[in-house]
Amino acid sequence: MASARSSEGIYVRATVRTAVKLLVVGHFAVGKTTFVGTLSEIRPLRTEETMTQAAEHVDDLAGIQGKSTTTVAMDFGRLTLNDQLVLYLFGAPGQHRFKQLWKDIATGALGALVLADTRRLEESFDIMGLLEELELPYAVAVNDFDGAPRFPEPELREALDLLPETPLITCDARDRVSSTHALIALVEHLLRRPVREYA
């Protein structure tokens, strides 16, 4: 497998040729926990806590119904894509107050899937900025919420200010097939990148 980007603390044994660590990121309430839970072949790790009144004015729930918990540490799931490739999915919390943890979870990851919501696209900029700071390649998957507006791809690309080579996919985080396609788009993007990018 391709090597992860360099920094201290990347420790995958040399014998591990087929395990790829990927991040699943995105802003608050975009569906990261759902996404990891949908795809994981093992019981996923979840660290959800009930949302409290303390964060009422910080974590904006406008337009989001039925959400009562939020991830405070991380999500984890595993997906065997084929005989050669096992994906380890690490979901990081969306709120800015978890930024340091987010960076720690990113250690050793090869790339990231950024989940986005068309009702609050502007909230994805912070996330993408952080990934660029970490020099972590990413793909963007718009989570197709019921009732959320749909836009043509060129408009979405412009709104998100994506580079031409950055994959943009639409998926339904509740749907296994659709979510798998989003991950495959990311993996293909990572494989297309010149090896020297990682070397």
Next chain:
Amino acid sequence: MTEPTNNRLGWMLDNALQMPETLHAILLSADGLLMAHSQTITRDDADRHAAAMSGLQALARSTAEFCGGAISGWQQTVNEFAGGYVFLVAAGPGAYLAVSATDRVDMEAVSFRLQELVQRLGKELTSPPRQGIGSRA
């Protein structure tokens, strides 16, 4: 299925579980991937356990500043539950050892045993940075 981790070290972990009242032992990398596990825990559960411990370690480390300590000074994290404990200790650069036990375990003995194991296994229990990835083109 594929076996991304090398469980050659598993026997060392099994050895550590000879202490009474210990349950599982896993070895994980700093970035949350399983490196080895004892026979008492399945691979699937061990994968999830490893990911959780890496997150816990990252969070624990981030609280060092509140006791005036250096960020790099993290030694161990002990989780106590009504029915048992999970111990997490550094096992050399880039590797952590997690051992779970019932609430009847001898805390002092297990702490000592973990340190002894880490010392004795030395090089075997570390996961040094991979070679050839040190410079970005």
